[in-house]
Amino acid sequence: MNPGKSSQKASPAKSAGSNLHRKVAQSIGNQILSGVYAPGAILPNEADWCRIYGASRTTVREAVKTLTAKGLLKSRTKIGSRVEPRENWNILDRDVLAWHMASMDPRAFFSSVQEVRKILEPEIAALAALNRTPQQLRAITEAFEDMRKAKAGLNSVAPDVRFHLALLAAANNVFLTPFGIMIEAALTNMFEFTSTHNPEPDMFIPKHEGILKAVTRGNAKAARKAALSLLTDTDHTIAGFPAKAKKLKKAKA
Amino acid sequence: MNPGKSSQKASPAKSAGSNLHRKVAQSIGNQILSGVYAPGAILPNEADWCRIYGASRTTVREAVKTLTAKGLLKSRTKIGSRVEPRENWNILDRDVLAWHMASMDPRAFFSSVQEVRKILEPEIAALAALNRTPQQLRAITEAFEDMRKAKAGLNSVAPDVRFHLALLAAANNVFLTPFGIMIEAALTNMFEFTSTHNPEPDMFIPKHEGILKAVTRGNAKAARKAALSLLTDTDHTIAGFPAKAKKLKKAKA
DNA sequence: CTGGCCAAATTATCATACAAATATGGATTG
DNA sequence: CAATCCATATTTGTATGATAATTTGGCCAG
16 A cells, blocks of 8 residues: 555645655655754655655665765665764765755855865965866866856856866866865855955956966966965855855755 | 566675665766766666665665755656766765775875865864864864874774864854865875875874964965875875875775 | 657556565463 | 464565657758
């Protein structure tokens, strides 16, 4: 038998994506990240989820497998599904990060992110200066040109993201790439949070140019310094917006 | 209808875990990471996998959803499943990393890992010195005591891993925790690769003690320096083993 | 040549049934 | 009374077969 379903959709897992198992996964994922189910807690069983979402067991199980693959869950026969300890959560997964941000204080989020960015991005810039291929340098350059054209405002976010991701790719180290997701999330949400995406508007373009030039010249030391300088500006921008607490509205379900 | 299955298991997805969908996921994951299916390539469809593994569509689909959740795949109706570009792969996922190591040159692996470790671990130690809770400090201390007791050899690996993971946890930054998987993999495999896990056996314990003391005193600068010093020793150990190319045998299917 | 429409391929979802694992409590036995 | 074994109930794991939804690609008409 298939519990639920033929009845009515009790709690309609909203959100887009149009895949039901995806919606279910997002809904459950959000509940875990928001603390409705704490690490160690046992989740409702498959039959329960079927009733809750009005979905078939097949669909629910695919959602559960998705969450398991992201380190949020582990299922055992006769026991059910248990929430994994936080250190196993794949926080650098795009979905998990989105669910995380949806229920986190934005200031705490930016604080953690900037801490890591200041550790990594100067070194990423330095590595890029040493390891970049001509093609990768071109990608960075083109992103920078687009930034210059876009001037300020919302349109400048996308090229900015591309710039930082291209830089990251140019570092040529697989184990650094997962941070692209974090950087992207940070830059994208910075605008919505501070409503001015550019820290120190006058220096925004020049400081990026500083990184580009250093990477072009292959000057690791200068690249490191330029990247750090940009991040310091970003710190100031964020610090200039105290507990505004505009809820980040990134996640979907 | 259910393709395959009732016939015979053509290519028996070996490996442990005892869950069929897990074995299938590991087998396909290994094939993707080893380049059998390159990014952009279209994979066999569900019916094909059913025949190949002698599994039901239910099982195959759960495996595919698992891989999708790790960023290796994306499925679309009428198209099939396509391998995602490498930058979307969740390389800091435990499984993905295992599959990656299974088909990678060990020297290249250690090179990339050490590059990242030298960037992160000194700063992790510094953050731990500033942010650690008493409980976290105790965890680090206990791990260190176990290392001292264990002396050299294989038994010293586990406490060493615990030491570094406890340090990481004490940094108290969510976005750093995913690196625990990489650090664990590195330390665990170092022993098998160099057959001497301890770099500079005489200095192995003292250098860890240096980190512990600095963290205990809350001296960020000293912690940073001590962590870097340890990593430099590790570099030397690895460098001392040129193209031995003992294949790492971590992954399972 | 252009636009729209049809058909085929593939994933998405559903319903149902049975298998396997395992925690739990109760019976059995020393 | 204690320890062991065992039956049973619960929950996930797997199989099967059917139908829906999506979308590419080509066909056809204007």
